[in-house]
């Protein structure tokens with residue numbers, strides 16, 4: 001831990017290099033998420049990574065926590081025991097000399113906004129593809145988000161123990177649909193009942209798969225030279241096919257280049273079977289060897305808003321900074337405290353440290369941050385860039401909020417997306433309208449749903465990306481705020497945040513369109529369009545007004 005006198009509170013706004021320890025600690029960090037379409041094997045892979053990383057002792061620990069993927073009722077039941085989902089949202093463990101932070105992303109597509117935000121907090125991602133199904137809808141969406149920040153992606157093609165699709169075809173599909181070059185690192189020898197193992201293209205080794213004899217620590221038998229020839233004699237057809245395919249792959253120039261991977265242009269590809277512990281250690285090794293440690297992040301310095309100057313904040317700067325990317329209500333409904341998931345971007349966290357809350361300008365003491373070990377919550381003693389700390393608060397912290405030791409800055413790239421679904425909450429008991437508004441505002445700040453206050457109507461409008469969000473909010477309103485409300489579909493097609501560089505023109509627009517305007521949680525002006533035609537007419541009629549389909553968290557437009 002560094003000497004507290006290294007970072008005086010009156011540090012200037014200029015970047016100040018941290019001590020060597022910060023740089024060393026940052027270099028050890030790997031922070032990533034696993035992305036996949038439901039059922040491809042994300043939970044299984046997570047569990048095996050934790051098992052081999054020594055973070056859990058027994059398979060089944062994570063699986064037991066997995067929220068119901070299909071039934072709403074299951075999901076709500078699990079979500080009620082909120083402590084569980086809090087604990088499994090971030091998992092930290094050490095592997096070799098590295099400190100690995102694995103961030104969970106919600107499996108259900110209705111919570112994709114939450115997933116997008118989690119992806120803003122990682123430095124790399126592992127993409128799991130079901131070898132029988134290839135690229136699926138949710139993977140396409142998630143990869144688009146990764147591309148926004150050029151996040152490096154490691155690909156794991158799973159379920160090779162089954163009769164699956166031709167591996168060349170799957171790779172082709174990844175390249176054409178996801179628009180990312182593939183660099184196979186391992187290549188399957190056979191599949192299903194005839195799955196013999198994988199050939200490691202870089203090491204010229206065969207990793208042997210022996211069904212039913214997999215080791216609990218994920219180690220596999222490695223064959224070289226004459227040992228490979230002996231195995232080939234027993235399954236020449238599978239070997240010949242592998243040779244032909246790898247020749248083709250090599251001929252196509254798809255060899256691995258670290259720089260292309262780090263730029264998010266090329267993905268190293270591994271084949272395996274998560275459930276059989278096969279190919280999982282190679283993913284961990286790739287994370288350690290190739291995935292980047294925390295990188296510099298762009299931040300706007302000084303005043304809030306898009307016009308401030310920006311600079312890259314290096315992870316080993318002495319000044320502690322970071323941002324909130326997720327808020328989760330805590331498990332105890334009697335104390336409405338929340339946990340803010342905070343990604344450290346620079347400096348060092350130490351218990352009890354004083355920081356400034358960028359949005360409000362107030363000073364805060366972070367005394368009780370928690371680190372999320374795989375199966376328990378424990379007090380955090382220190383944290384560095386790449387680490388996620390959980391900060392208890394009573395609603396002071398919102399998504400996108402920055403905490404900083406000295407320099408005032410705002411991190412970019414934590415978006416709100418224009419919702420596709422809109423509802424109005426109708427109270428069964430009209431006397432509860434105050435509680436309803438309070439509940440909706442708080443849930444809106446938490447990011448569970450987007451809340452809009454129409455300019456000419458007092459009924460709050462709710463916007464969501466997925467239907468399940470409404471159901472969760474309805475449930476939480478009842479459980480946490482004692483409000484019995486039903487949601488009715490509102491006849492709105494989409495929303496756009498509006499800005500205009502001319503105040504008089506904007507005022508004219510607001511006057512003419514007030515029936516269709518609302519304010520979001522941060523008081524930004526939003527245009528609610530009944531249909532597509534209505535939106536394009538408004539855009540045509542008011543050419544100086546800008547209509548945005550995303551906006552950044554913590555930023556007033």
Ligand code: G4P
Pocket residue numbers: 036037038039040041042043044045069107158159160161162272273274275276
């Ligand atoms: P998800 O989190 O991406 O939704 O997927 P999950 O890990 O839950 O895996 C989905 C299903 O695929 C599970 O079967 C799991 O056992 C299976 N699976 C995962 N990896 C492999 C693999 O390498 N080979 C094979 N053959 N199957 C695999 P399930 O029947 O839904 O659940 P369970 O009864 O097995 O727990």
